Structures are given as structure tokens and as C-alpha cells.
Amino acid sequence: MTVIKxxxxxxxxxxxxKAGRFRREKRTVAAVDGIDLSIERGEMVGYIGPNGAGKSTTLKMLTGVLTPSGGHVSVCGLEPVPQRTRLALRLGVVFGQRSQLWWDLPLRESFRLLKHIYRVRPDEHAARLRRCVGLLDLEAxxxxxxRQLSLGQRMRGELTAALLHGPEVLFLDEPTIGLDVVSKQAVRSFLAELGATGDVTLVLTTHDLADIERLCRRLVVIDHGRVVHDGTIEALHTRYGSRRRLVVDLDAPLPTGFTVEGATLVSxxxxxxxxxxxxxxxxxxxVVGRLAALSSLRDLSLVEPDIEDVVARLYAS
Structure with a gap:
């Protein structure tokens, strides 16, 4: 079932x-420039691009905050702007620089208020809260x-707040920005388990590509408001020529002028x-078998291609 279209x-x-010393003129800039995209129920999609590419603008149109200038968009079968109130009950949103928690209230009270705002049944609210408290270690x-929580603790609270009403779609904008390694791992593990159930469609925008590699099978890259890649991370590596690297330690140097089928000598x-x-x-x-026929191998390691280098190459092109 298509959830986002x-x-x-x-x-x-x-x-x-500026159009002269004392004059300014109006100019129209396309932040999002004709995107065609469908996302199915239960997908975990990484939505990335350089600064100013149109990521946040797209999310704001999907959530009904901004009205599109053209084209059509539907989320959960609803039009985001005219049906924004109905859609809000079916969405969860986490923005790394925004909070939906009450600053001076205990975290527990924020969750209780959200239960009334979204009109969630007490038994459903209690069950979801227990699950989030256990998986995100919120009890303490x-x-x-x-206001007294660390950034990592608050972000775990934000994730819980976004899920207590049982949304069908979860939009995450920089959910691990500024977090320490331990907090990032906790958030990633929680989202991976959430995505594994297939109950929630997840759209993640981030500059931390480790989040994408850990969580998302599908990667959508936009630049200047247009989709420049839609597919797997493996397809992105293939498209931009990245290669796995094999490093071998030898008992004796390889013979002069050697070649190894299926591999290119780098250094x-x-x-x-x-x-x-x-x-x-x-x-x-x-390849290791062919190298072993040329010289005795002492040790070897396989280095996977760095997605950051691949995406940087894509942006540059």
C-alpha cells in the first residue's frame, strides 16, 4: 500500500x-522542483541532500506546514494542507532542533498531556509507553x-512522544544531531527495532550517513530540489564507482609486473x-585465492566503501 505519494x-x-546600487528585484526560486516519489507502508527511507537541497521543505509539505506551489501530494490517503488536523493524528514528527515536550514539566507529565491531546485510549497509551520506556531506557x-535532561535523554523522550498515539508515518529530521556515541546507538537500535515490525513507515533526513547505513534499505538523494538517486545504498556505490578494498600482508613481496584478475593494485x-x-x-x-598463488599471505582485511565519500562525489558531480 502506498502511504506517501x-x-x-x-x-x-x-x-x-540586488539588481543595482539602490534597486532590488523579485526572483522566484524553486526549493522543490518537480519531485515524483512513492513510499510504501513499512518502508524505511533515507532522504538526504546537501544544505538547501529541499529536504526540510519537502517534509513541511508532507506534514501540511507548507502549501505546495504545484503538483500533488498525499500522505495516508489525505491531502496534508486541507486535511491537516486529521493527518496529524496519523503522523509522528521529530525535528532535532524543535521540541514537543513541556520544558518545565517532568517527562512523565508531558507524555500524559499528549495522551489527552491525541485522545489516545488509556490502555493503548500505557502499552506504548511501557514499550518505549523499556527500549529507550527512560525509567531513570x-x-x-x-529542561534538566541531557540532549540524549531529551531526544529519547521526543521519540517516545512522537509514537504514543500510534502514528502510521514517522518523519525524523536530524534525530541524532549533537548526540554522544552511546545516545546515538540507543536511538539507532530503537528505530531499527521499530522499523523491523513493519507497522510504521519511516522517513529519515540526516547528514549523519551512519544513520542511513544502519537503518535504511532505500536511499533517496535530492539536490537543487530534484531527485538524483532513488535506490539502494549498494546501487549508489555501483553508480559512482566505489569499490571494496582488500589489504593483504605478505611474507614476501609480490613478483615484479604481477597482475591479479578481478582486482586493481592501489598501493x-x-x-x-x-x-x-x-x-x-x-x-x-x-581474489585472495589468486594472490595466495603468487605469495604467502600473513594477514588480510576487507574495507567496505565509505558512503560519505560516495555521496560527496555525487554532490560534486
């Missing part, structure tokens, strides 16, 4: 630019005022006792 979605803004600070170090190869197509096992 965008057809030629556009959002234009009018800005004033449920009675602490929100030789330690007086010929260490060599690095980019794998072109064959499996690592096949």
Missing part, C-alpha cells in the same frame, strides 16, 4: 536580490523536568610486504 511536487519561494529520568607499502587492491567485480575470496 508525490506527483511533480513543487515549492517556489519569492526572494529579493521520567520524573525529571525536561604497495612496507617494502612490498603490504599491498592494497580495489575489487572490481569478483568476490574477495576469489
Amino acid at each position: 508525490m506527483d511533480q511536487l513543487r515549492k517556489d519561494f519569492t526572494v529579493r536580490v 529520568f521520567l520524573d525529571t523536568p525536561v 604497495v607499502e612496507a617494502e612490498g610486504h603490504r599491498a592494497s587492491f580495489d575489487l572490481a567485480g569478483d568476490t574477495a575470496g576469489a
Whole structure:
């Protein structure tokens, strides 16, 4: 079932630019420039792009905060702007720089207020809260005022607040920004378990590509308001020529002028006792077997391609 559907979605803004010493003129800028995209129920989608690419503008149109300039968008079968109140009951939203918790109230009281705002049945609210408290380890600070929580604790509270009414779609905008390693791991583990159930469709925008690799099978990259990649992370690596790297330690240097089918020599170090190869197509096992026929191997390691380098290359192109 298609949960999110965008057809030629556009959002234009009018800005004033300098057109002389004392004069300014109006200019129309397309923040989102004709996006066609469908997201199915239960998908976990990474939605990324450089600053100013149109990520946050897209999310604001999907949640009914902004009215599109053109095209059509539907979320859960509803039009976000005219049916914003009905849609809000079916969405969960977490923005890294915004809070839906009450600053001076204990965390527990914020959750209680949200139960009344969303009109959630007491038994459903209690069951969801117990699950989130257990998975996100909230028990120790449920009675602490929100203003006294650390950033990591508050973000775990924000995730819980977004899920207590049982949303069908969860939008996450930079959910791990500024978090320490332990808090990031807790949030990622929770979202991975949430996504594994298939009950919630998750759309994640972030500059932390480790979040994308950990959570999302599908990756949508936009730039200048247009989709430039829609597919798996593996397809992105293939498209932009990234390769796995094999590093081998040798008992003796490889013979002069050698070649290894399925691999390209990148570097030789330690007086010929260490060599690095980019794998072109064959499996690592096949290449290791061919190397072992040329020289005795002492140790080896396989380095996966860095998604940050691939995405940086995509933006540059």
C-alpha cells in the first residue's frame, strides 16, 4: 500500500536580490522542483541532500506546514494542507532542533498531556509507553523536568512522544544531531527495532550517513530540489564507482609486473610486504585465492566503501 505519494511536487519561494546600487528585484526560486516519489507502508527511507537541497521543505509539505506551489501530494490517503488536523493524528514528527515536550514539566507529565491531546485510549497509551520506556531506557529520568535532561535523554523522550498515539508515518529530521556515541546507538537500535515490525513507515533526513547505513534499505538523494538517486545504498556505490578494498600482508613481496584478475593494485607499502587492491567485480575470496598463488599471505582485511565519500562525489558531480 502506498502511504506517501508525490506527483511533480513543487515549492517556489519569492526572494529579493540586488539588481543595482539602490534597486532590488523579485526572483522566484524553486526549493522543490518537480519531485515524483512513492513510499510504501513499512518502508524505511533515507532522504538526504546537501544544505538547501529541499529536504526540510519537502517534509513541511508532507506534514501540511507548507502549501505546495504545484503538483500533488498525499500522505495516508489525505491531502496534508486541507486535511491537516486529521493527518496529524496519523503522523509522528521529530525535528532535532524543535521540541514537543513541556520544558518545565517532568517527562512523565508531558507524555500524559499528549495522551489527552491525541485522545489516545488509556490502555493503548500505557502499552506504548511501557514499550518505549523499556527500549529507550527512560525509567531513570521520567520524573525529571525536561529542561534538566541531557540532549540524549531529551531526544529519547521526543521519540517516545512522537509514537504514543500510534502514528502510521514517522518523519525524523536530524534525530541524532549533537548526540554522544552511546545516545546515538540507543536511538539507532530503537528505530531499527521499530522499523523491523513493519507497522510504521519511516522517513529519515540526516547528514549523519551512519544513520542511513544502519537503518535504511532505500536511499533517496535530492539536490537543487530534484531527485538524483532513488535506490539502494549498494546501487549508489555501483553508480559512482566505489569499490571494496582488500589489504593483504605478505611474507614476501609480490613478483615484479604481477597482475591479479578481478582486482586493481592501489598501493604497495612496507617494502612490498603490504599491498592494497580495489575489487572490481569478483568476490574477495576469489581474489585472495589468486594472490595466495603468487605469495604467502600473513594477514588480510576487507574495507567496505565509505558512503560519505560516495555521496560527496555525487554532490560534486
